Amino acid sequence: MDSAEAIAAAAALDDDLGRRIEFIYELDRLKKVMRQTLLVDGSRNENSAEHSWHLAMIAIVMAPHAKGDIDLAKVMRILLVHDIVEIDAGDVDIYDYEARKKKEAEEVEAADRIFGLLPEPESTELREAWDEYEARETAEAKFAYACDRLQPFLLNLAIGGRSWTRRGVTADEVKAINGRMADGLDGIWDYAEALIDRAVTEGTIEPGRR
Amino acid sequence: MDSAEAIAAAAALDDDLGRRIEFIYELDRLKKVMRQTLLVDGSRNENSAEHSWHLAMIAIVMAPHAKGDIDLAKVMRILLVHDIVEIDAGDVDIYDYEARKKKEAEEVEAADRIFGLLPEPESTELREAWDEYEARETAEAKFAYACDRLQPFLLNLAIGGRSWTRRGVTADEVKAINGRMADGLDGIWDYAEALIDRAVTEGTIEPGRR
Numbered sequence: 536m537d538s539a540e541a542i543a544a545a546a547a548l549d550d551d552l553g554r555r556i557e558f559i560y561e562l563d564r565l566k567k568v569m570r571q572t573l574l575v576d577g578s579r580n581e582n583s584a585e586h587s588w589h590l591a592m593i594a595i596v597m598a599p600h601a602k603g604d605i606d607l608a609k610v611m612r613i614l615l616v617h618d619i620v621e622i623d624a625g626d627v628d629i630y631d632y633e634a635r636k637k638k639e640a641e642e643v644e645a646a647d648r649i650f651g652l653l654p655e656p657e658s659t660e661l662r663e664a665w666d667e668y669e670a671r672e673t674a675e676a677k678f679a680y681a682c683d684r685l686q687p688f689l690l691n692l693a694i695g696g697r698s699w700t701r702r703g704v705t706a707d708e709v710k711a712i713n714g715r716m717a718d719g720l721d722g723i724w725d726y727a728e729a730l731i732d733r734a735v736t737e738g739t740i741e742p743g744r745r
Numbered sequence: 746m747d748s749a750e751a752i753a754a755a756a757a758l759d760d761d762l763g764r765r766i767e768f769i770y771e772l773d774r775l776k777k778v779m780r781q782t783l784l785v786d787g788s789r790n791e792n793s794a795e796h797s798w799h800l801a802m803i804a805i806v807m808a809p810h811a812k813g814d815i816d817l818a819k820v821m822r823i824l825l826v827h828d829i830v831e832i833d834a835g836d837v838d839i840y841d842y843e844a845r846k847k848k849e850a851e852e853v854e855a856a857d858r859i860f861g862l863l864p865e866p867e868s869t870e871l872r873e874a875w876d877e878y879e880a881r882e883t884a885e886a887k888f889a890y891a892c893d894r895l896q897p898f899l900l901n902l903a904i905g906g907r908s909w910t911r912r913g914v915t916a917d918e919v920k921a922i923n924g925r926m927a928d929g930l931d932g933i934w935d936y937a938e939a940l941i942d943r944a945v946t947e948g949t950i951e952p953g954r955r
Contacts, residue, residue: 538903588798608818693748
């Protein structure tokens with residue numbers, strides 16, 4: 536049996552269980568979507584599946600710093616699904632402002648297809664979690680987004696900002712993008728900003744806008 | 746700034762926030778722990794961080810098949826932390842019965858050290874989630890364990906059982922280990938068993954015990 540046959544065996548069930556198994560196989564592809572961020576030891580790029588795990592863990596340990604009242608279980612669900620659309624749409628560099636705009640329609644199509652693989656109510660529930668994340672309106676979505684800024688920020692610091700400098704991203708840009716973590720996390724942006732300033736002083740990152 | 750300096754900057758905060766950030770850095774190491782299982786496309790081995798993400802997602806989509814009443818948020822938390830001890834203890838082959846016995850004490854030490862990095866109450870909460878998983882007594886732990894059997898089973902099928910056959914694991918063993926998924930998941934073991942029998946018929950996996 537190969538992967539096509541294994542997936543066909545699930546499809547042949549022709550019921551909800553088969554659809555759930557097909558979705559589980561589909562999810563595996565997120566492990567092949569590579570991000571701009573490197574691991575803390577700089578050995579390789581991070582993929583979106585392990586990134587999503589890291590974020591869900593960060594939500595648990597940073598929950599005491601969340602702004603407003605949050606339902607942590609909801610945040611975990613949001614973070615587990617927030618990058619699944621990248622299976623079709625790929626990861627987009629957050630500092631590539633034009634590419635991000637273009638990606639939006641593609642990501643909605645991806646959400647339609649991928650969450651549509653599941654039976655109800657999970658299909659709608661997971662789609663709603665993704666929509667909630669994208670809208671950034673609830674306390675949970677803002678906190679989830681803050682975790683999604685904090686994680687690559689910490690990883691980038693650990694490799695001397697290499698993934699910023701090789702893209703020509705300046706300290707001003709790093710602050711503009713990551714400063715938004717203050718919308719969802721209390722008591723951490725001052726610390727983060729001081730580290731960016733230190734990186735500028737040490738000459739590892741350029742201060743001004745490109 | 747390198748990774749040692751980034752972690753030192755967190756430690757220099759000398760407060761709960763610093764300890765949370767140190768823990769976040771520590772978690773990154775789980776992305777380097779490699780498992781026996783290959784990805785669905787057979788391209789490489791899976792790591793324990795992306796595996797944990799996959800399991801948390803499987804818990805969400807298989808929840809309607811859970812045996813007994815489960816608190817899904819608790820299951821997600823259990824699955825997110827269940828392999829963190831591997832940062833120190835490494836992954837152990839589930840079919841290497843002797844190695845698994847030896848690993849137990851090492852994993853407890855790892856849990857003491859790693860969860861001990863966090864401030865309270867998260868330190869105790871995450872340790873309790875890991876202890877609960879290891880004890881396999883609650884409905885949540887049994888369901889989590891069932892997901893942890895289902896996932897590598899599905900992945901192995903997709904690569905023609907290659908990760909079983911190269912270790913000399915037989916169909917009897919695959920059934921003995923994975924049959925336990927029936928303790929936490931309803932209505933799936935019959936399907937799984939039929940696929941093992943099909944793999945035996947196709948000659949891709951040996952029937953008897955080695």
